[in-house]
Amino acid sequence: MCSPPRCCASRNADVFVVATAGHVDHGKSTLVRALTGMEPDRWAEERRRGMTIDLGFAWTDLPSGATVSFVDVPGHERFVPTMLAGVGPVPAVMFVVAADGGWMPQSAEHLATLDGLGVRHGVLVVTRGDLADPGPTVRRCVAELDGTSLRGSETVVVSATTGAGLDVLRAALDRLCAGLPPADHTAPVRLWVDRCFTIRGSGTVVTGTLAAGRLRTGDVLEVAGTGRRVGVRRLHTLGAEVAEIGAVARVGLNLRGIGHDELARGDALVAPDRFVGTDQVDVRLAGPAATLPAMLMLHVGAAAVPVRPRQLGADTARLRLSRPLPLVVGDRAVLRDPGRRSFAGAVTVLDVAPPALTGRGTAAARAVELATMDGRPDAVAELRRRRVIRRADLERMGVPVTAAAATGDWLVDPVHHAWLRERLAEEVARYAAAHPLETGPPLDSLRRILQVPDVALVDALVEPPLRVSGGRVTRDDRADLPPALARAVERLRDDLTARPFAAPSEERLAELGLGAPEIAAAERAGLLLRVADQLVLLPDAPSRAVTVLSRLDQPFTVSAARTALDTTRRLAIPLLDLLGRQGLIRRHPDDRRSVTASAVDTP
Numbered sequence: 001m002c003s004p005p006r007c008c009a010s011r012n013a014d015v016f017v018v019a020t021a022g023h024v025d026h027g028k029s030t031l032v033r034a035l036t037g038m039e040p041d042r043w044a045e046e047r048r049r050g051m052t053i054d055l056g057f058a059w060t061d062l063p064s065g066a067t068v069s070f071v072d073v074p075g076h077e078r079f080v081p082t083m084l085a086g087v088g089p090v091p092a093v094m095f096v097v098a099a100d101g102g103w104m105p106q107s108a109e110h111l112a113t114l115d116g117l118g119v120r121h122g123v124l125v126v127t128r129g130d131l132a133d134p135g136p137t138v139r140r141c142v143a144e145l146d147g148t149s150l151r152g153s154e155t156v157v158v159s160a161t162t163g164a165g166l167d168v169l170r171a172a173l174d175r176l177c178a179g180l181p182p183a184d185h186t187a188p189v190r191l192w193v194d195r196c197f198t199i200r201g202s203g204t205v206v207t208g209t210l211a212a213g214r215l216r217t218g219d220v221l222e223v224a225g226t227g228r229r230v231g232v233r234r235l236h237t238l239g240a241e242v243a244e245i246g247a248v249a250r251v252g253l254n255l256r257g258i259g260h261d262e263l264a265r266g267d268a269l270v271a272p273d274r275f276v277g278t279d280q281v282d283v284r285l286a287g288p289a290a291t292l293p294a295m296l297m298l299h300v301g302a303a304a305v306p307v308r309p310r311q312l313g314a315d316t317a318r319l320r321l322s323r324p325l326p327l328v329v330g331d332r333a334v335l336r337d338p339g340r341r342s343f344a345g346a347v348t349v350l351d352v353a354p355p356a357l358t359g360r361g362t363a364a365a366r367a368v369e370l371a372t373m374d375g376r377p378d379a380v381a382e383l384r385r386r387r388v389i390r391r392a393d394l395e396r397m398g399v400p401v402t403a404a405a406a407t408g409d410w411l412v413d414p415v416h417h418a419w420l421r422e423r424l425a426e427e428v429a430r431y432a433a434a435h436p437l438e439t440g441p442p443l444d445s446l447r448r449i450l451q452v453p454d455v456a457l458v459d460a461l462v463e464p465p466l467r468v469s470g471g472r473v474t475r476d477d478r479a480d481l482p483p484a485l486a487r488a489v490e491r492l493r494d495d496l497t498a499r500p501f502a503a504p505s506e507e508r509l510a511e512l513g514l515g516a517p518e519i520a521a522a523e524r525a526g527l528l529l530r531v532a533d534q535l536v537l538l539p540d541a542p543s544r545a546v547t548v549l550s551r552l553d554q555p556f557t558v559s560a561a562r563t564a565l566d567t568t569r570r571l572a573i574p575l576l577d578l579l580g581r582q583g584l585i586r587r588h589p590d591d592r593r594s595v596t597a598s599a600v601d602t603p
Helices: 028-036 044-049 077-087 105-117 134-145 166-178 362-370 379-386 391-396 414-434 443-450 455-461 483-498 506-512 516-524 541-549 558-565 569-581 597-601
Strands: 015-021 056-061 067-072 092-098 121-127 154-157 190-192 195-199 203-210 214-216 220-223 228-237 240-242 244-246 249-256 268-270 277-286 296-300 303-311 316-326 332-337 342-351 388-390 410-412 466-469 472-475 529-532 535-537 585-587 593-595
Touching: 015 028, 015 105, 015 166, 015 249, 028 056, 028 067, 028 092, 028 121, 028 166, 067 249, 092 105, 092 134, 092 166, 105 134, 105 332, 105 342, 121 134, 121 166, 134 154, 154 166, 214 228, 228 244, 244 249, 268 316, 277 362, 296 316, 316 342, 316 362, 379 388, 379 391, 388 391, 391 410, 410 414, 410 455, 414 443, 414 455, 414 466, 414 472, 443 455, 443 472, 483 506, 483 516, 516 529, 529 541, 529 569, 535 569, 541 558, 541 569, 541 593, 558 569, 569 585
Parallel strands: 015 067, 015 092, 092 121, 121 154
Antiparallel strands: 056 067, 190 203, 190 268, 195 203, 203 249, 214 244, 220 228, 220 268, 228 240, 228 249, 277 316, 277 342, 296 303, 296 332, 303 316, 332 342, 388 410, 466 472, 529 535, 585 593
8 A cells, every 4th residue: 555556447357365373483474475466464573573462464466367365364373363363354375284294283273263254265285395394294285174164275396595486476375366256346345354554645544355246536434333434545456556456455545534543453334324334143053162261362354353152052142242243144253362362262143133032042042043044144034033124124134125015215024014914904994993083093003013023014914905095994894883873873864854054953973873084984984074073964965055046145244144154153154165175166355255256067
């Protein structure tokens, strides 16, 4: 990142990233130096002590023309966390063992780490082939790799001092890189920061291994777990400025909007709104730990986070993280015991949004459920477990979705969807029996009963003979009114036949058993018209009133209207107001009214 830019263009996909691994002082940095001609050890202290203590970076072109970028990691036991930060996001490894040193403790821990992370692509390099017979070391290393994710790795014997075997190694690295699976350039960016510093005149710079996705100058990223947005001012790779780069690549980002002291190794820069920050995950365990200690260190990407484990099943556990991380289903990570400073096992992330374990027996039930999960993103299985979830939330968990939404962004498991439809019909029928004067239950009440998060989901469940009307769900084939109410309405209709505008008194309404709920039910059924509180007429009253009023001299007074309609002032005024709201009459400044031309033309 400090080198002057050589170009400013897009970088093609013929760049590969390979990490080193192996015991301290087995010649990893010397080998990288011999292959690249570059010094991977960045610090004077590293060169003085002859031991890598931080991540180093160098690159070279291979015979095919592809470029390989090395992440050189420390091999000393004290710097295993640093080694993990370098290896975590990298898809391939150059595993180094010295012929004169043989298989060593950190060789074993590095191999266990790589196996735990699921690194399947590597080349085994036996160095210092000029100082000892490499045969025994080769045989021991091949036996150790057998049974791990690196079994079958090509083996090369070299001497970085004499140069013997380096061309063979370059060819092996070419084959290794050619066999790597293609990176997913469409995936959302998740860049684990492994270095953060500042350059005078440029500002904050971070580096990391871009494992998936594509970065461009001008992109906006989010500091995971904070919601804070930062901009990519400049983009570098392999010492050159580029406008765009796709995974897998070593990248340096010159950021705007944040200070270098506000980021650190283990932070992650992610595509905005594409990841969920989680502080608890359910995982499958693999490794030596039969029982888990109270505190462990989780290493994922370049992050190292203290976690408290809770064993659930024989090989499953819930991890509570000390801070949220942008994890997805299928992530691989390793656990270390900080007290013993040793490898404690590997984990595969099964669930980044696990359910609460609050009730009796929930932990045991969860263990049974986790036993069916393999850590491979499966939208059908996730939807079956979660029943209802937003598409975006599922995708933030790392689960690609192809199923159609039930409504909006909501996904519903098909079996659960069918059950919800049946339950909806039952609840509508139950409500109708309990509340015969109402059209049906409110949508929000049904939402709570069905335990779905959005009323839109209830609306989407409705199908004939059910329908939504006025924020309620009712049946098209439901009888409009109970028999007693229908008889009361019929008697009222008889009252209004002779004098259609003589609204019944409150006493008459009470005598008929027509209180506010009954009147509202009859109005919803289209059998009565409520002109005002306790003022009820037949539904055709407005049209009949217009017919009468149109015969008056226009405009007319309220008194003339009251006389023509043979009613009281108590009803005449609200009836005229209703006709005005319906556009059937027009009110003049002197308080007189006239029937509108459109009302006269209306049949």
